Amino acid sequence: MAFTAVIRRDLLLAIRHPAQAIDPLIFFLLVIALFPLGASPRRELLELVAPGVFWIAALLSTLLSLERMFRPDFEDGSLDLMLASPAPLPLIVLAKIIAHWLVTAIPLLLAAPLFSLLLGLPTTALPALLATLVLGTPTLSAIGAIGVALTTGLQRGGVLLSLLVLPLYVPVLVFATGAISAAANDLPFTGQIYILGALAALSCTLGAFVAAAALKIATS
Amino acid sequence: MIPHPLLEIIDLASHRGDRILFEGLCLRIHLGEAIQISGPNGSGKTTLLRIVCGLLAPTAGTIRWQGSPIAFGDADLRSDIGHLGHAKGVKVDLTPKENLAFAIALSERPTGTPIDEALDRLGMGAFGDTPVRRLSAGQRQRVALARLLVCKARLWVLDEPFTALDVQGIEAIGSMITDHGKEGGAVLMSSHQPISLEGIPLRTVFIEKGGSTTLSSLDAIEPWASNVETVRR
Numbered sequence: 468m469a470f471t472a473v474i475r476r477d478l479l480l481a482i483r484h485p486a487q488a489i490d491p492l493i494f495f496l497l498v499i500a501l502f503p504l505g506a507s508p509r510r511e512l513l514e515l516v517a518p519g520v521f522w523i524a525a526l527l528s529t530l531l532s533l534e535r536m537f538r539p540d541f542e543d544g545s546l547d548l549m550l551a552s553p554a555p556l557p558l559i560v561l562a563k564i565i566a567h568w569l570v571t572a573i574p575l576l577l578a579a580p581l582f583s584l585l586l587g588l589p590t591t592a593l594p595a596l597l598a599t600l601v602l603g604t605p606t607l608s609a610i611g612a613i614g615v616a617l618t619t620g621l622q623r624g625g626v627l628l629s630l631l632v633l634p635l636y637v638p639v640l641v642f643a644t645g646a647i648s649a650a651a652n653d654l655p656f657t658g659q660i661y662i663l664g665a666l667a668a669l670s671c672t673l674g675a676f677v678a679a680a681a682l683k684i685a686t687s
Numbered sequence: 688m689i690p691h692p693l694l695e696i697i698d699l700a701s702h703r704g705d706r707i708l709f710e711g712l713c714l715r716i717h718l719g720e721a722i723q724i725s726g727p728n729g730s731g732k733t734t735l736l737r738i739v740c741g742l743l744a745p746t747a748g749t750i751r752w753q754g755s756p757i758a759f760g761d762a763d764l765r766s767d768i769g770h771l772g773h774a775k776g777v778k779v780d781l782t783p784k785e786n787l788a789f790a791i792a793l794s795e796r797p798t799g800t801p802i803d804e805a806l807d808r809l810g811m812g813a814f815g816d817t818p819v820r821r822l823s824a825g826q827r828q829r830v831a832l833a834r835l836l837v838c839k840a841r842l843w844v845l846d847e848p849f850t851a852l853d854v855q856g857i858e859a860i861g862s863m864i865t866d867h868g869k870e871g872g873a874v875l876m877s878s879h880q881p882i883s884l885e886g887i888p889l890r891t892v893f894i895e896k897g898g899s900t901t902l903s904s905l906d907a908i909e910p911w912a913s914n915v916e917t918v919r920r
Contacts, residue, residue, distance in 0.1 A: 468795055483780045543774055543776065544776035545776050545778060547742055547772050548770075548776040551797075554793065
């Protein structure tokens, strides 16, 4: 019951404050819109780097939204309520991860086909792009939860959070961009997708436990 | 046979870095009574209350719940404690009703007093659907207090419950505590103000600054309680 209540409450808060979901998306849009201006608008070059640019923008925009996962609750005491709840803490953390994913990844998924046009990604790569987003973003939320749980009690945890979390995002980045590039060249990409799926399964199951332990340490 | 006290804390110690907050602190709470923890700022009142709620781990000490030893922060213990801390745990973007419904779901127990009734009792009946952001500090405190009524818990742990409350608010919480005691609950609270409760026994415990043990008006620890194992962390 606590599990669904946490998801429902976080979604309700996101609806009351849509900026939570829209800000990372606008940041994402800016990064990929600036890239052709800064590098080169030539189609051949863009096609080559589009998967990398797309996913780096996704990582950075996720990082932007991570702080909100526990910090507001920590500051207003809601986190104490959750820690004091008889429900197992990993379950509550898992609910927070799911809510974060729903709020940040779903808008990105919906906007991805449109944004991929900005980078001139061939339409043949679109299924691969969506598949990597569906399987990759849960890993981003779950690993992010660990980092943000560790830095919750700190006054300024922003830079530390990126140092902790970004290196752990590397496998997702590598296999996701690999899959999209392969699809763009009409090569099979199921291998990379399987690995992304395995990463998601691992991080979502173990991540909640690790983040729960980190949260206990950070708040005591 | 004397019934077991609801909660016993034996030889509790807590340190912040190298600084000793308190050591050898013993406390016994019976059903139907209220205990006020008093002491200067920085003496560890909040820490003590957070330890009881399982939010902080003590350096040393044992805790007994209804006579049997239990781990600090055990789920059984947590489910029977209603906690009101310095940070209220009230979301400003939600309405009081939504806040209370969330608290009930988190407590994983049946509702105590219905939400509307609890808000009425604290004089917040008209504000049930107003976002907490638009309420004053005292009204937010009342919303947080209503949480104690809607979530059924035998032990209330209240950290400075009178903060920001007006005269009526202080009276309301006084009667809440008295009723809770009469219904077989217990209250552990920290406060600087002298409190008077009619109808249930109130004991005051002082923690002195930098404190080794200071106990006042506490019954001596019975022999069987002294040889329990000490949990060191």
